[in-house]
Structures are given as structure tokens and as C-alpha cells.
Amino acid sequence: MSSDDTPVNSAAGSPPHEPWKRELAFAIRDPFELCRLLDLPRRVAEESVEAAGSFPLLVPRGFAARMTKGDPADPLLRQVLPTSREREVVEGFTADPLAERSSLAAAGLVRKYAGRALVLATGGCAVNCRYCFRREFPYAESGATRQGVVAAVDEIAASDDLHEVILSGGDPLLLDDDLLSELVGRLEDIPHVRRLRIHTRLPVVLPERVTERLVERLSESRLRSVVVIHANHAAELDRSVAEAMSRLAASGAILLNQAVLLAGVNDRFETLRDLSDRLLDLGVVPYYLHLLDRVVGAASFEVPESRAVALHRRMRDELPGYAVPRLAREVPGEPAKVWLG
Numbered sequence: 001m002s003s004d005d006t007p008v009n010s011a012a013g014s015p016p017h018e019p020w021k022r023e024l025a026f027a028i029r030d031p032f033e034l035c036r037l038l039d040l041p042r043r044v045a046e047e048s049v050e051a052a053g054s055f056p057l058l059v060p061r062g063f064a065a066r067m068t069k070g071d072p073a074d075p076l077l078r079q080v081l082p083t084s085r086e087r088e089v090v091e092g093f094t095a096d097p098l099a100e101r102s103s104l105a106a107a108g109l110v111r112k113y114a115g116r117a118l119v120l121a122t123g124g125c126a127v128n129c130r131y132c133f134r135r136e137f138p139y140a141e142s143g144a145t146r147q148g149v150v151a152a153v154d155e156i157a158a159s160d161d162l163h164e165v166i167l168s169g170g171d172p173l174l175l176d177d178d179l180l181s182e183l184v185g186r187l188e189d190i191p192h193v194r195r196l197r198i199h200t201r202l203p204v205v206l207p208e209r210v211t212e213r214l215v216e217r218l219s220e221s222r223l224r225s226v227v228v229i230h231a232n233h234a235a236e237l238d239r240s241v242a243e244a245m246s247r248l249a250a251s252g253a254i255l256l257n258q259a260v261l262l263a264g265v266n267d268r269f270e271t272l273r274d275l276s277d278r279l280l281d282l283g284v285v286p287y288y289l290h291l292l293d294r295v296v297g298a299a300s301f302e303v304p305e306s307r308a309v310a311l312h313r314r315m316r317d318e319l320p321g322y323a324v325p326r327l328a329r330e331v332p333g334e335p336a337k338v339w340l341g
């Protein structure tokens, strides 16, 4: 890894040859185009352009293709389309709900959890989710650099109480296979590191990213890998995603999902049950169901805690234990996530 300070979003390089890089380069950024593709009226796009602010629309074509045409309330569309509701000022929703994100981004390594360390490998994402805390910290322009990643690895090497390295971001699978392989190699050289965890939404929004090379690299590693994907609705998990997950499973990685409980997306029992069923069909175990981080602009997605607990209670009552994700919330200053069920 060279030690210059260019951002590690190597996918931005040109011209892209690998299919996933091409998909990323040609992702939809124009609300008018998205609305045209989905047979939605122009006024929906007009509202969207006005509402987007500094966190623009970004959605890969393959993900948009899973949306239902003509339905402005489609649960996948709802996750990515800016609306005027984002402009509402709601008490309790702040720019930095976890009271730490800005400092984390600069450090490159987050040591908040016992035994685990988070490497912020890149600031970019292949999709802009409207409920994401990232909307207030465009890391892509400010955060992770090669230099930062090198420093993070040095610190992990010097800390023999760390056994698991979590690659996070942004989306760490935006690193290309060369960079990722090099990073994994450096971690393999550290004897006290046993597990490599990758938190990524790319297998869902851009399944082409699960390349043979990536799968091979994980297979041959001495590290146990755990891949935590992020899907909120069964309709996100089409055949292309199923195929990506079987490729990943062939690497021997443990496959988990984290979802966020979102009003208008997945805040019904049947929707959550269908999500769990579909994940299990794909060999993915539902791990977390997060309550929303209260970031400014995301208030319209909030599900009251009492309703969240009731939904989760019904999942526990009616589903096999392994189909029930942990209901959790991040609380600033707590050493781990707070489990509500």
C-alpha cells in the first residue's frame, strides 16, 4: 500500500473495466432519470432535487430495477429518494447523534468495542441511504486515506487485546480487490488477529462486487471471515443478490445481516418476517435490527421504541429463534450496543 494520502476510493479511477466498477460509475444520480425509469411524475423528481441538499441521490441501476414501477411508496425507493420531509426540523435529531462520528472519521481506527477494532477503510458508498448518519459526514471527501489505513494496521499490530478487525466505512468493499487483498495480508501477519469482519451493503446494492477474486482471497485466508450485509426489505434480495451470497458462502465466510427499522419501509410484522425468511433462503442469518440513529433529516423514518419492541416481541413469539435479529440501539458513551430484545 503506498503511503500517499489519496482517498482509497479507487473505484473512482478511470476507465473502469471490471463490471462492478462500471455499474458504480453509471449509478443513477439524477432524480429525473430515476423517476422516468419508474414511471413517476416529474413533480416527484422536482421535490427530490430541492430536498437533496449536500447528500445527493445515488443508487445503482440494479437496485433501482428491483423497485415497483409507478409506486411512489415503494420501500426500496423510500430508502434512497430525497423528499421534502428531510427538510423538517425535528427536536432530538442532530447532525452528530452518536456524538463521536467526526472524530472517528479522522482517526481511521475506532476502538470502542472490547476486543474488536473498526477500520474506516473508505468513506464512500455505492448508495446514499436517506436515513444514514453519513449524510452529515461526507467521509468520501474528508475521511479515510491510505495513510490512515496503514496507521490503523500499525496500531492493531501493537494491541494484542484485539482479536477481530471490522472493516467499515462507508463501504469497505469499495476498495478494489488489490487493495483489499493487501490489507487482508497485513492483518494476517498479525498473530493476535483471528477474525475479519466486513460490514458492507455492496453485495445487496451492487452484487457484481462479489468477484471470484474476492471470494478466493477470503477462502485462502487464515482469518475466519464474517460478512455482515445490510438489507431492510425482502424485495432488495433478488436473484442477483442470491447468487452473490452463494459465491460468498463458498468462501466459508459466516454471513449475517443487519437491518434498520424504518417507517414506511419495514415497520410491519409481515415485512420483517418476510425479510428474515428471504435472508435465510440465501443462507444469511438476521443479526441486528437497529433503531434509527437520530440524524437530522431522517425523522420521517423513525419508529417509536414501544412499537419497535412490540414488533420484535411478535417476531420472538412466531419465528424460530435464529430468524429473530437482536433489536438494538447505539447509545453515545455506552461500551456496546444497547439490546432492547
Ligand SMILES: *Cc1c(COP(=O)(O)O)cnc(C)c1O
Pocket: 113, 116, 118, 166, 168, 199, 336, 337
Ligand atoms: C455495533 C457495531 C459494531 C460492533 O458490532 P457487534 O456486532 O456488536 O460486535 C461495529 N460496527 C458498527 C458500524 C456497529 O454499528
Ligand code: SF4
Pocket: 125, 126, 127, 128, 129, 132, 133, 134, 169, 170, 171, 201, 230
Ligand atoms: S450503505 Fe450503509 S453506510 Fe452507506 S449510505 Fe447506506 S446506511 Fe449509510
